[in-house]
Amino acid sequence: MSEFxxxxxxxxxxxxxxxxxxKGKVVLIVNVASKCGFTPQYKELETLYKRYNxxxxxxxxxxxxxxxxxxxxSDEDIAQFCQLNYGVTFPVLKKTDVNGNNEDxxxxxxxxxxxxxxxxxxxxxxxxxxxxxxxxxxxxRYSSLTKPSSLSGAIEELLKExx
Amino acid sequence: MEPIKDLLSELTDAFKTxxxxxxxxxxxxxxxxxxxxxxxxxxxxxxxxxxxxxxLEDNPAITGEIGWDVPKGLLKFxxxxxxxxxxVLCVNKIxxxxxxxxxxxxxxxxxxxxxxxxxxxxxxxxxxxxxxxxDQQNKEELVNEQATTPVPAKMVYKSSxxxxxxxxxxxxxxxxxxxxxxxxxxxxxxxxSLKRISTLYPSKYLGATVATIEKFVYDHADSFEDALFLxxxxxxxxxxxxxxxxxxxxxxxxxxxxxxxxxxxxxxxELQVRLLRRLCTFGISSSIKTVNTNSDAKYYCALNHQxxxxxxxxxxxxxxxxxxxxxxxxxxVDIKAEFQNVLKECRIIYKSxxxxxxxxxxxxxxxxxxxxxxxxxxxxxxxxxxxxxxxLDLNGxxxxxxxxxxxxxxxxxxxISITDAIYLYLRFTTPSLYSKVYHSLAVESVNRYWLWYAxxxxxxxxxxxxxxxxxxxxxxxxxQVLLIKxxxxxxxxxxxxxxxxxxxxxxxxxxxxxxxxxLDVLKICPFPLGKTSVLCILKDLSRQRVSKKxxxxxxxxxxxxxxxxxxxxxxxxxxxxxxxxIQLDSSKMAAVHECCLRTICDSFTADAKxxxxxxLSTYLNFFIVLREQWDRGLLEIxxxxxxxxLEQLGSDKLSNYKEIVEANKSLxxxxxxxx
Numbered sequence: 001m002s003e004f005x006x007x008x009x010x011x012x013x014x015x016x017x018x019x020x021x022x023k024g025k026v027v028l029i030v031n032v033a034s035k036c037g038f039t040p041q042y043k044e045l046e047t048l049y050k051r052y053n054x055x056x057x058x059x060x061x062x063x064x065x066x067x068x069x070x071x072x073x074s075d076e077d078i079a080q081f082c083q084l085n086y087g088v089t090f091p092v093l094k095k096t097d098v099n100g101n102n103e104d105x106x107x108x109x110x111x112x113x114x115x116x117x118x119x120x121x122x123x124x125x126x127x128x129x130x131x132x133x134x135x136x137x138x139x140x141r142y143s144s145l146t147k148p149s150s151l152s153g154a155i156e157e158l159l160k161e162x163x
Numbered sequence: 164m165e166p167i168k169d170l171l172s173e174l175t176d177a178f179k180t181x182x183x184x185x186x187x188x189x190x191x192x193x194x195x196x197x198x199x200x201x202x203x204x205x206x207x208x209x210x211x212x213x214x215x216x217x218x219l220e221d222n223p224a225i226t227g228e229i230g231w232d233v234p235k236g237l238l239k240f241x242x243x244x245x246x247x248x249x250x251v252l253c254v255n256k257i258x259x260x261x262x263x264x265x266x267x268x269x270x271x272x273x274x275x276x277x278x279x280x281x282x283x284x285x286x287x288x289x290x291x292x293x294x295x296x297x298d299q300q301n302k303e304e305l306v307n308e309q310a311t312t313p314v315p316a317k318m319v320y321k322s323s324x325x326x327x328x329x330x331x332x333x334x335x336x337x338x339x340x341x342x343x344x345x346x347x348x349x350x351x352x353x354x355x356s357l358k359r360i361s362t363l364y365p366s367k368y369l370g371a372t373v374a375t376i377e378k379f380v381y382d383h384a385d386s387f388e389d390a391l392f393l394x395x396x397x398x399x400x401x402x403x404x405x406x407x408x409x410x411x412x413x414x415x416x417x418x419x420x421x422x423x424x425x426x427x428x429x430x431x432x433e434l435q436v437r438l439l440r441r442l443c444t445f446g447i448s449s450s451i452k453t454v455n456t457n458s459d460a461k462y463y464c465a466l467n468h469q470x471x472x473x474x475x476x477x478x479x480x481x482x483x484x485x486x487x488x489x490x491x492x493x494x495x496v497d498i499k500a501e502f503q504n505v506l507k508e509c510r511i512i513y514k515s516x517x518x519x520x521x522x523x524x525x526x527x528x529x530x531x532x533x534x535x536x537x538x539x540x541x542x543x544x545x546x547x548x549x550x551x552x553x554x555l556d557l558n559g560x561x562x563x564x565x566x567x568x569x570x571x572x573x574x575x576x577x578x579i580s581i582t583d584a585i586y587l588y589l590r591f592t593t594p595s596l597y598s599k600v601y602h603s604l605a606v607e608s609v610n611r612y613w614l615w616y617a618x619x620x621x622x623x624x625x626x627x628x629x630x631x632x633x634x635x636x637x638x639x640x641x642x643q644v645l646l647i648k649x650x651x652x653x654x655x656x657x658x659x660x661x662x663x664x665x666x667x668x669x670x671x672x673x674x675x676x677x678x679x680x681x682l683d684v685l686k687i688c689p690f691p692l693g694k695t696s697v698l699c700i701l702k703d704l705s706r707q708r709v710s711k712k713x714x715x716x717x718x719x720x721x722x723x724x725x726x727x728x729x730x731x732x733x734x735x736x737x738x739x740x741x742x743x744x745i746q747l748d749s750s751k752m753a754a755v756h757e758c759c760l761r762t763i764c765d766s767f768t769a770d771a772k773x774x775x776x777x778x779l780s781t782y783l784n785f786f787i788v789l790r791e792q793w794d795r796g797l798l799e800i801x802x803x804x805x806x807x808x809l810e811q812l813g814s815d816k817l818s819n820y821k822e823i824v825e826a827n828k829s830l831x832x833x834x835x836x837x838x
Contacts, residue, residue: 066489066492067489068482068486069482069485099489099492099493100489100492100498101499101573101575102571102573117405117406118406118432118435118436118439119429119432119433119436120436120493120494120495121495122492122493122494122495123493124402124493125402125493
């Protein structure tokens with residue numbers, strides 16, 4: 001079993017969110033922030049989620065305040081912001097660190113599986129994305145500049161794959 | 164100058180007719196630019212730049228050939244003659260136009276040549292150049308004023324009307340404004356050109372860029388009033404860097420296989436990462452040399468349950484510090500591991516410093532004392548001479564260790580021994596005594612934070628044992644450097660925090676070391692403030708009892724004392740078995756007495772400074788408070804010497820010594836009432 005499914009980050013209510021429930025699904029993991037130039041990507045993310053969710057695709061947002069302090073609010077504030085401004089329905093978990101001494105184990109795992117630009121493991125900015133296949137393997141890593149809508153092809157390809 | 168319409172028409176024609184002779188075209192652009200800049204009106208200059216921008220955009224093939232040659236001339240338009248600095252930048256046609264021209268060149272110009280041009284221009288950009296240009300122009304203005312026909316283009320803009328919607332406000336530093344404007348444009352130009360280069364060896368271009376930026380930061384960091392500019396530019400460059408693409412037409416064959424290509428790409432990636440890490444650590448450490456990080460102040464506030472507040476400027480600075488700190492993580496810098504490596508290196512430098520008992524005579528002692536001061540500097544110079552690869556700037560790593568606390572409220576390492584904290588302080592502070600290159604207020608503040616952390620997290624008995632085992636040369640160097648640096652600290656609050664740190668350290672070091680240090684300061688410190696401060700400290704340490712628990716040396720009253728450099732209410736020390744941090748005895752009293760007599764002489768010379776008189780006043784107050792413990796005979800000598808000197812003073816000079824007169828009377832009174 002992939003290490004991915006052993007992970008259990010904390011949700012916005014402080015409860016474990018076991019990744020074992022994601023088995024057999026294609027997952028897009030995004031570190032999000034409410035006050036970033038890339039925040040409008042929420043809209044495209046939600047579109048992707050609605051379009052493919054029934055086919056076994058999900059998105060998980062990890063709010064993070066490490067880049068320019070652009071996610072300063074509480075978990076409650078973040079949830080409200082996502083709902084009110086972008087009608088987000090995919091899970092947005094508890095605010096966490098994606099780099100450094102207190103990095104979330106989810107990110108430790110994801111970064112160890114796929115490097116970014118120049119082979120760097122560190123997350124560069126908000127809205128970096130990791131696409132994980134149905135077997136819990138990290139398929140690709142995308143920079144903040146990659147628009148969520150451009151991931152449709154890769155998502156469809158992974159959805160077609162057998163578990 | 165010919166009418167602008169004709170000139171613009173000729174410029175436009177030149178782009179058509181001189182296609183084959185690009186040198187001629189470049190020459191024409193230069194001539195027209197100079198003419199318009201010298202003689203044109205503001206509107207004409209705007210029109211000229213706008214036309215040039217259109218031509219550069221509409222003729223990408225020509226821009227590709229000559230683009231790199233145009234920036235130098237364009238920058239000349241960015242002068243006080245053309246720009247009303249009190250207005251917001253976006254309303255200025257010239258700034259707007261010049262930026263658009265640079266953008267057109269960065270899009271269509273030959274990227275490698277454009278990069279070289281950008282780097283060259285950045286490396287020669289200087290405040291001095293602006294000054295001399297301005298001076299030259301001022302001279303020309305004078306000539307123009309005397310001429311019968313005024314030249315409108317030479318008029319220097321006066322501040323706009325504040326009611327104007329485009330009014331920005333007075334800029335504090337006009338000289339810095341033009342310099343930063345040009346630097347900003349060049350940084351953007353360099354970044355954009357670098358992105359367009361197609362090469363298999365991007366590290367070559369990034370290396371040249373990093374070297375130029377480093378030199379730029381190194382040359383100008385001290386001249387900037389505002390550290391934010393350099394921080395922002397370096398940060399933006401590092402964060403926005405995208406490696407250039409390899410050429411699409413690489414021919415793979417037996418001589419250059421896919422495997423070889425992969426290796427080149429891998430090695431190049433590694434090199435680029437090293438260069439970016441270097442720039443990230445160097446960028447922050449060199450840009451904020453003259454600024455405090457306030458990590459020690461924040462820690463001090465936390466210890467004392469006080470609110471930690473920053474001014475708007477420091478809040479903005481802190482935001483940028485944190486961005487650099489996060490950038491380092493993005494670049495996979497393991498800050499904790501690197502900081503631990505720094506501590507290891509510090510140990511290597513200082514661990515072999517001998518004990519005082521190892522010195523065979525006073526001369527050897529003196530040599531060893533000086534050696535401790537110079538160890539880190541020598542190490543640094545030798546390391547720099549041997550350095551062959553692109554490494555992290557360790558000052559940057561030390562800064563990140565302090566910023567970690569500012570950003571997360573957590574400490575990068577859970578434990579740091581007092582020995583390590585002292586070595587760290589000396590390693591990064593003493594080199595500045597030999598070369599200003601190493602001077603950094605920012606790093607010093609982080610080092611003080613680690614000293615604070617070390618003495619407040621470890622059990623005091625452990626700290627005392629460590630300090631007993633530490634070479635006295637090292638301990639004394641720490642105390643002396645801490646004091647000397649603090650004497651030139653301009654921020655009153657930080658000065659008080661560091662005096663408190665010094666006091667705490669003096670409570671922890673062996674008593675003889677503490678007293679020797681104080682006596683040395685009283686004898687030879689060049690700063691009267693240093694002497695005054697250690698007198699206050701001595702007074703308190705010889706009255707404060709060593710607590711049995713000893714978990715909190717009582718220094719709060721010392722903070723207050725130092726803040727007003729005065730004396731507290733009379734407190735009679737209890738005699739008997741009580742142990743004070745410094746036990747006064749006849750030899751200690753005699754030594755301090757000698758220093759006081761010298762101060763009396765210095766205070767009554769013709770050129771005596773106010774600080775020297777204040778020092779004498781502090782001595783008198785010191786004696787009054789400690790009179791019960793002090794030798795009465797010595798006190799009477801002091802009183803008599805001052806009294807007779809005051810009697811000899813003329814009435815005109817006596818007004819300078821009012822405090823001394825009062826304090827000496829008070830001493831006399833107490834002497835009379837003593838049993």
